Amino acid sequence: MTRERWAQIGITIELLIIARTLGEIFRLRHVHGANFSVATAMPYVGGALIAACFCWASVTLYFLRRYRLSAWIAVVTIILLLAYKIVMIRS
DSSP: OOOHHHHHHHHHHHHHHHHHHHHHHHHHHHGGGGOOOOHHHHHHHHHHHHHHHHHHHHHHHHTTTTTHHHHHHHHHHHHHHHHHHHHHHII
């Protein structure tokens, strides 16, 4: 597999992470119903913002033809979000 393909896979994974994180907010709203608060969703919003910023960086580097760096940013994003989930969300 080429570096370009790895960068494409990384960007795709980052976009899926963003969609999954934002979907989790809707799931929480459905589960909690009237008891849903912004405070409940804030850790997930933070995770989505982290993923969106790193995804933006990956896409920018991809279009600048820095495929290896783009792929590595995707890997760092996954590790960072796993650590964020352990520390902030704990589930």
